[in-house]
Amino acid sequence: MFWAKIQETPFDSEIPNLDQQIQTNNCGALVSFKGVVRGYDEQEPLSYLYLEHFPKVTEQEIERILQLAKEYWEIKSAFVIHRVGRLNVGESIVLVMVSASHRKAAFEASEFIMDYLKTEAPFWKKEFFQNGTSRWVEAKTTDLEQKKRWQIS
Amino acid sequence: MIKICYFGFLKEILNLEEEQIEWSEGDSQELLTFLRSRSAFWAENLSDQNIFRIAINKKIIYQTTSISPGDEVAILPPVTGG
Numbered sequence: 001m002f003w004a005k006i007q008e009t010p011f012d013s014e015i016p017n018l019d020q021q022i023q024t025n026n027c028g029a030l031v032s033f034k035g036v037v038r039g040y041d042e043q044e045p046l047s048y049l050y051l052e053h054f055p056k057v058t059e060q061e062i063e064r065i066l067q068l069a070k071e072y073w074e075i076k077s078a079f080v081i082h083r084v085g086r087l088n089v090g091e092s093i094v095l096v097m098v099s100a101s102h103r104k105a106a107f108e109a110s111e112f113i114m115d116y117l118k119t120e121a122p123f124w125k126k127e128f129f130q131n132g133t134s135r136w137v138e139a140k141t142t143d144l145e146q147k148k149r150w151q152i153s
Numbered sequence: 154m155i156k157i158c159y160f161g162f163l164k165e166i167l168n169l170e171e172e173q174i175e176w177s178e179g180d181s182q183e184l185l186t187f188l189r190s191r192s193a194f195w196a197e198n199l200s201d202q203n204i205f206r207i208a209i210n211k212k213i214i215y216q217t218t219s220i221s222p223g224d225e226v227a228i229l230p231p232v233t234g235g
Binding site: 052054057093114120121124125126138139140 | 235
């Protein structure tokens with residue numbers, strides 16, 4: 001119940017129904033986070049994103065992050081679906097779902113997973129703008145700052 | 154020989170997805186030193202701030218690690234997923 005999946009196709013119709021699992025594990029909390037492609041980066045209207053990853057290694061890294069979350073919080077399950085390839089504005093990029101007995105662990109662990117996903121998992125994003133230009137997204141120092149507060153490595 | 158793979162903006166700016174180079178022995182830091190010595194262009198693009206991690210045989214390494222002939226090395230620029 002700790003797994004990562006990377007795929008090119010949209011996942012919105014594949015979000016697992018965790019009702020059964022939540023009842024079985026006596027969970028009182030389920031937190032989910034979905035990241036979506038924004039229409040603008042700064043002022044420039046975006047046409048689409050292209051995401052590259054490192055097959056096998058990216059999956060391993062996400063699984064390592066999920067294991068870390070499992071060690072630090074009392075969570076019952078956690079999974080990540082991350083898309084790669086071409087993603088249009090408004091499409092979902094990433095889904096994180098975490099279940100736990102209590103909400104605090106589920107909230108914190110899902111935030112931790114996203115902070116680490118953004119700064120540790122090998123994904124690279126390229127923006128293609130409506131004006132025909134494109135550029136690789138640079139790593140944000142704010143993301144690194146967010147990650148530091150957990151003091152987990 | 155070792156194989157070197159490049160990802161993200163590095164692959165594009167170097168115009169190189171992968172290459173094979175002669176390699177007898179050395180570690181990951183020595184490999185970077187060698188690649189940077191190719192030209193000012195390589196040195197600039199493979200600067201410390203442009204390299205997030207190195208993977209050897211599809212395992213990310215967290216410290217300087219020995220590289221042997223036959224290994225596959227991947228050079229990963231800073232990541233921007235999520």
